[in-house]
Amino acid sequence: xxxxxxxxxxxxxxxxxxxxxxxxxxxxxxxxxxxxxxxxxxxxxxxxxxxxxxxxxxxxxxxxxxxxxxxxxxxxxxxxxxxxxxxxxxxxxxxxxxxxx
Numbered sequence: 124x125x126x127x128x129x130x131x132x133x134x135x136x137x138x139x140x141x142x143x144x145x146x147x148x149x150x151x152x153x154x155x156x157x158x159x160x161x162x163x164x165x166x167x168x169x170x171x172x173x174x175x176x177x178x179x180x181x182x183x184x185x186x187x188x189x190x191x192x193x194x195x196x197x198x199x200x201x202x203x204x205x206x207x208x209x210x211x212x213x214x215x216x217x218x219x220x221x222x223x224x
Contacts, residue, residue, distance in 0.1 A: 166190065178210040 164170070166188065173184035186197045186206070196202050212221040 178214055179207050182207045182210055 169188070170185065173181060173188075175181045175184065182203060186192050186203060189197075209221065
């Protein structure tokens with residue numbers, strides 16, 4: 124009898140990436156090869172239009188982009204909270220302070 128597969132952790136394979144570099148690395152464009160993505164984002168105008176003064180509202184808009192966030196992340200309350208916290212720190216403290224942890 125074959126062993127039953129393990130249930131995927133919340134966030135699926137994305138959680139493993141978060142564990143390697145934290146949410147900040149994911150938000151800053153780090154990829155599995157360790158290179159940042161510096162290309163032109165075709166969704167930039169759409170993403171910019173989602174910006175709100177309230178970080179939680181902005182995160183809600185971002186997570187609704189199915190082209191960017193699969194349902195497993197959109198529906199992960201922990202991921203949503205981490206992303207909201209990271210954006211709150213970025214807005215409140217600036218990029219340098221937020222990236223330093």
